[in-house]
Amino acid sequence: MSTTPSRRTILKATGIGLLGLGAAAAVPSATAAATVPTSSRFDLSQPSYERFRSVSLHESHHAMQGMAYDNVNRRLYIAQIRNGSDGDDLCINQLSIEGELTGHMHVNNAGHGVSIGVEPVGSASCIWMESNSSEHSDDGRGTALARFKFVNGGTPSSVKKFLTGSKSITCATDPVYKRLLVRRSEGGHMHYRLFSLADAAAGRFSSPLASFDQPKLGDGSVTFQGYTVLGRYLYTLDGTGHADASDINSYVTAIDMNSGKVVQRSLTKAGKTLVFREPEGMMVYKTVGGHLRLCFGFASRPSMSSSTRYASVYYKDVLI
Template sequence: MFRSKLSRRGLLRVGGATLLSAGAFGALTARQATAAVPTSKRFDLSRPSYDVFRGVLLHEKHHAMQGMAFDAENRRLFISQVRDGSSGDDLCINRLDESGEVTGRMHIDNAGHGVSIGVEPNGSDSYVWIECDSDSNDDSGRGTALARFKFVDGAKPSGVKKFFTGSKTITCATDPVNKRILIRRKESGKFTLRLYDFSSMDIENGTFTDELAKITQPKLGDGSVTFQGYTVLGSYLYTLDGDGHADPAGINSYVTSVDLNTGKVVERFLTKAGKSLVYREPEGMAITRTSGGEVRLAFGFASRTSVGDIDRYANVFHKNVLV
């Protein structure tokens, strides 16, 4: 279990088909879904949220956290962020231990934005899944494929395998309980999500077979929300949206659950977790399971010590009630 962790600076402020190409699929209509995912329990989003940690300064001190993913077997958390001094699409992957300390990092050039990432445990190793081959060498750059590689502290990615090449705005999230990966990308102008078992992965050919679910991302709120992350557990997609704000009265961060078998929103809830954080901005979601077996829905917020502070801190919270 991660425990509350405050840096000295933090204390000052806290007081089937083979899939390769994006063009290989036809358009989907709103709410269209094809799925056969065994029905699972879902998180009750109205229940309280609890701290995982607050006030953690990541390797790239001046950029906010983005996506995150847990290696629940090896008790590790990985968090992506844009690299300090980069043109906007170069990323850093931080590795954290269970105390919330950063224990390693890797740099990935020309990757994208890192809104959501995945991790796949393999024995004592962790394999990272992240967008790559950005379509633009600036802040607007987004991945056109997914890269899979072993995390090695301080090293550049090697032995990289690429999946879903030729995609548009592709990211992923992983389900560590059911050993699955969820792919999100634009298809015919709409964000589409496709779910696979890791057991259907062909590493050498960079493909998946036996698709479990396919949905068009449903409308969230009034449709003009700022999408900030997503994850998957069993037969449910979870999303995080909202904007950064200096005033707690401006909180508009929502967590939402979506049924992967129907493509419909099940629950949408305004979360005020970490409401005392300065310039609190929602960033990233992930599923984990504690060493005691409790399954948790984690979601993050970037923050500062003051609105003008150049440093950005990572803060993670969780919900743990399944219904």
């Protein structure tokens, strides 16, 4: 997630507050819930394909982070830290699915941007993301979720904030089943809760569709780099940046949200020829023809000594 190996941070669970949008929005304690209807899932063992490669974002010196796609208005959003920021001021880039930069928006005191969501509302795209950063540094993480309309060249206004008093909170959106997945630290563990997007937008967080601790990934010491959700399944991305393709350690993982168990985990070498390839961000994209794709991103650079950062997106599309 960091732009250089020395600044990399492995996300670790700590305690968390449970206050939401006002006292009435407090979520329940971390108990199991399993009411997500069955659905197909992506087969992570299948090949990956390139969506776009080595494009420039608005902020030239920072890696891409979380991403999300508005499948109604056909707009891609990618978060990254702003040039000159202490580490918690973000830029939300707007792109076409082909990787053409079409706009940007600055969000101050937000966090790290590991994962974001987007909700189409008519012709507008409402961004869901962390806010109220815990500190003005590269270690700053959101302590609340924010929802606001994307305005090219602007800053957030008419912002709604939810689950305030959290710690290390992020989210992802399911564009097909219209749900919001929230990831945050609770009781010493990173915990997930799934809500209908309509309930979340109304500040209703008392009845999650699923509630489970993040299961162990790999040997348990992986660098978490993003997640997304489709139907019954959570997908995660982990791994570190590297200069040698033989050192690739980036994995995509599928988790059944009804059981909280890993059902598939697969090494991905997509984009293996990128210079200092680092996994960053996930999303689900639905093509105009209705085909679903599990997308994951990689940050890279023109050369090992360059301060410029590029963004690339690859995908898998076989459902089982």
